[in-house]
Amino acid sequence: MSHTEWWASESFWRKTAIWVTAGSFVALIFLTFDTMSQITAGTKRVPAYSVINKRIDYVFDKQRNFQVPVIGVEEPLFGKRLTEEEAEALVSKGKLTTQAKNCMNCHTLLGNGAYYAPDLTKSWLDPMWGSPSVREQLMVEFLMNPQDKLHNITGRRMPNLGITEEEARATVAFLKWMSSIDTNGFPNNFKPIKQEN
Amino acid sequence: MAILGKLDSANLNGGQKLAVKYFTVALVLFGAQILFGLLAGIQYLKPDFLFGILDFSVNRMVHINALVVWLLFGFIGSVYWMLEDESGIPVVGLGLGNLIFWIFTLAVAVVVVVYLLIQVGSGEHSTIWLINEGREYIEAPRWADIGIVVCVLAFFYNVAATFAKGRYTGVGGVLVLDLIALFGLYLAGMFYTPNVSVDQYWWWWVIHLWVEATWEVLVGCLMAYGLMLTLGVRRKIVETWLYIEVALMFGSGILGLGHHYFWIGTPEYWFTIGGFFSALEPIPLVAMVVHSVFDAGAHKMKNTNHPALAWIIAHAFGNFFGAGVWGFMHTLPQINLYTHGTQWTASHGHLAFFGAYATLVIAFFYIALQKWRGNVWMSGGIAGAWRWKWAMILLNLGMVGMVMAMLISGYEQSQIERAIEGSTWMGYFTAQAHPWFVQGMWWRQVFGWMFAAGFVLLAWDLLTIGGREKRPALQHAELAAA
Numbered sequence: 001m002s003h004t005e006w007w008a009s010e011s012f013w014r015k016t017a018i019w020v021t022a023g024s025f026v027a028l029i030f031l032t033f034d035t036m037s038q039i040t041a042g043t044k045r046v047p048a049y050s051v052i053n054k055r056i057d058y059v060f061d062k063q064r065n066f067q068v069p070v071i072g073v074e075e076p077l078f079g080k081r082l083t084e085e086e087a088e089a090l091v092s093k094g095k096l097t098t099q100a101k102n103c104m105n106c107h108t109l110l111g112n113g114a115y116y117a118p119d120l121t122k123s124w125l126d127p128m129w130g131s132p133s134v135r136e137q138l139m140v141e142f143l144m145n146p147q148d149k150l151h152n153i154t155g156r157r158m159p160n161l162g163i164t165e166e167e168a169r170a171t172v173a174f175l176k177w178m179s180s181i182d183t184n185g186f187p188n189n190f191k192p193i194k195q196e197n
Numbered sequence: 198m199a200i201l202g203k204l205d206s207a208n209l210n211g212g213q214k215l216a217v218k219y220f221t222v223a224l225v226l227f228g229a230q231i232l233f234g235l236l237a238g239i240q241y242l243k244p245d246f247l248f249g250i251l252d253f254s255v256n257r258m259v260h261i262n263a264l265v266v267w268l269l270f271g272f273i274g275s276v277y278w279m280l281e282d283e284s285g286i287p288v289v290g291l292g293l294g295n296l297i298f299w300i301f302t303l304a305v306a307v308v309v310v311v312y313l314l315i316q317v318g319s320g321e322h323s324t325i326w327l328i329n330e331g332r333e334y335i336e337a338p339r340w341a342d343i344g345i346v347v348c349v350l351a352f353f354y355n356v357a358a359t360f361a362k363g364r365y366t367g368v369g370g371v372l373v374l375d376l377i378a379l380f381g382l383y384l385a386g387m388f389y390t391p392n393v394s395v396d397q398y399w400w401w402w403v404i405h406l407w408v409e410a411t412w413e414v415l416v417g418c419l420m421a422y423g424l425m426l427t428l429g430v431r432r433k434i435v436e437t438w439l440y441i442e443v444a445l446m447f448g449s450g451i452l453g454l455g456h457h458y459f460w461i462g463t464p465e466y467w468f469t470i471g472g473f474f475s476a477l478e479p480i481p482l483v484a485m486v487v488h489s490v491f492d493a494g495a496h497k498m499k500n501t502n503h504p505a506l507a508w509i510i511a512h513a514f515g516n517f518f519g520a521g522v523w524g525f526m527h528t529l530p531q532i533n534l535y536t537h538g539t540q541w542t543a544s545h546g547h548l549a550f551f552g553a554y555a556t557l558v559i560a561f562f563y564i565a566l567q568k569w570r571g572n573v574w575m576s577g578g579i580a581g582a583w584r585w586k587w588a589m590i591l592l593n594l595g596m597v598g599m600v601m602a603m604l605i606s607g608y609e610q611s612q613i614e615r616a617i618e619g620s621t622w623m624g625y626f627t628a629q630a631h632p633w634f635v636q637g638m639w640w641r642q643v644f645g646w647m648f649a650a651g652f653v654l655l656a657w658d659l660l661t662i663g664g665r666e667k668r669p670a671l672q673h674a675e676l677a678a679a
């Protein structure tokens with residue numbers, strides 16, 4: 001036991017631990033800078049907040065071999081075209097509302113959160129809203145008074161979280177904007193609501 | 198001279214007196230975690246249960262926050278426990294450490310009361326400052342975030358200053374550097390942005406780089422100390438192993454962060470980086486199993502503290518299966534596309550948190566009680582040994598049962614909701630109402646009650662173990678001679 005091979009020595013592994021950790025961390029920092037530049041609002045992957053003025057769809061892309069968000073014709077939310085600043089303020093209010101109401105402890109957003117209620121990533125495009133013409137209003141009414149509405153076959157209901165009309169409209173704006181994010185094909189094989197072209 | 202078997206704080210050094218306070222709160226919060234987990238589990242089966250009073254979101258939030266905080270309290274307590282042994286001197290600034298303990302505990306109590314009684318607020322910044330930040334695992338409002346940072350800075354001062362003044366062991370060195378990273382990372386979660394992709398990018402820095410990197414290294418340090426204490430393993434061996442584990446853990450875990458960046462808007466190159474490095478993440482966990490089992494075998498299982506060593510071994514296997522195997526099962530993007538955000542994740546989360554972390558903190562509870570009772574006998578044939586053994590059996594079986602039940606529900610969900618129905622809301626509800634899913638949720642609840650029974654027995658055992666023993670603990674010299 002008196003002689004220890006270099007590869008089994010304490011000092012070799014201490015140095016290895018330091019270099020591996022430092023190297024990995026430096027790589028992560030570089031990747032973080034690159035990723036941040038690609039997911040800032042207003043980029044190809046994460047559109048500007050004013051995208052809520054447009055129609056958003058989720059269409060299969062042959063080249064990438066999965067569905068991607070497609071931004072279409074003018075289709076302002078609640079019929080009112082917003083400037084970039086107004087859109088950002090509205091989406092931000094909606095995002096803040098989803099945090100204040102603790103949505104993430106029942107739902108998932110981009111697949112992260114709890115699993116008691118459905119994913120919200122593409123909720124704007126979900127066929128359950130029936131027709132695009134009534135969707136915005138249905139969403140607002142549902143958010144404000146969900147507890148008595150017909151839900152689903154599981155018996156689970158969304159509680160009344162005291163969401164005001166202003167908060168509900170902002171939340172819908174946030175959900176519409178979120179559906180435009182390029183999530184690399186998640187959720188897979190999704191069947192979006194029919195929106196005529 | 199200490200009276201064997203009598204609980205007496207005169208048996209403890211300064212750091213250890215503080216440690217047992219942290220352990221006490223940790224145990225209470227562990228109980229709270231189980232209670233709110235049971236309530237949330239019932240709501241899957243009976244959705245009207247406590248509807249509008251304590252909704253699922255509230256129960257689930259308390260369930261996971263109690264988890265994070267009891268483990269943190271357990272870790273902090275464990276570090277205070279070993280601090281004077283490792284450094285060879287009394288804790289520097291212990292008075293501050295004690296003050297911070299009370300502030301920290303009070304802050305946790307206030308946060309929980311607000312979660313339970315106020316629950317949600319209006320969509321304003323004041324809500325995330327005062328009530329609830331609404332981001333999974335780090336829901337604590339911003340005032341509490343700042344309080345946590347202040348508390349852990351004081352804790353860090355205790356640790357770093359004590360090692361700096363006393364003996365800087367290899368374990369101490371790794372621990373201090375790891376704590377800097379651990380608490381520095383918490384800052385990455387303390388900001389608001391409307392951009393949900395940017396939000397989740399940094400949110401994962403906190404969550405992933407805690408539980409899949411810095412927490413793992415922290416428990417590596419605790420395990421090193423635990424093996425030296427219970428088995429009398431030589432320092433040179435455990436410290437060499439610790440460096441190997443740090444290299445493997447950070448080498449795989451830091452870039453393994455990429456497996457959370459498949460679907461949140463981040464670029465496609467994360468598929469390759471996240472897939473590759475997270476596939477490597479089980480390797481250090483295998484190393485930890487080899488390390489602990491080899492050491493225990495090399496010492497012919499002769500040890501000073503049977504319950505503690507048993508929980509350390511449970512930790513090694515639980516970490517490997519829960520974090521390693523269950524994590525790897527759904528970490529590659531090709532499968533994660535179908536499992537992300539389903540009960541698979543819940544199954545993995547339960548086994549990983551329990552296997553990797555809860556087990557080791559429980560081992561430290563037993564290490565603490567042995568000395569608290571005057572360094573009493575805790576090797577073979579402890580009076581009333583059935584209690585710790587049955588607590589261990591019920592907790593582990595209960596956990597494995599819950600994990601398997603959720604995995605079956607998860608299989609069904611990824612098949613029916615994702616693969617067949619195409620991930621729409623209707624697909625989600627169809628899958629949630631399917632008998633295979635529902636059966637999984639029932640079995641989860643049954644095993645949850647078993648787990649709760651194990652907890653009750655554990656708490657009872659911790660209050661009584663060693664109380665009737667009159668033999669002194671085995672000494673390391675006796676272990677070597679055996």
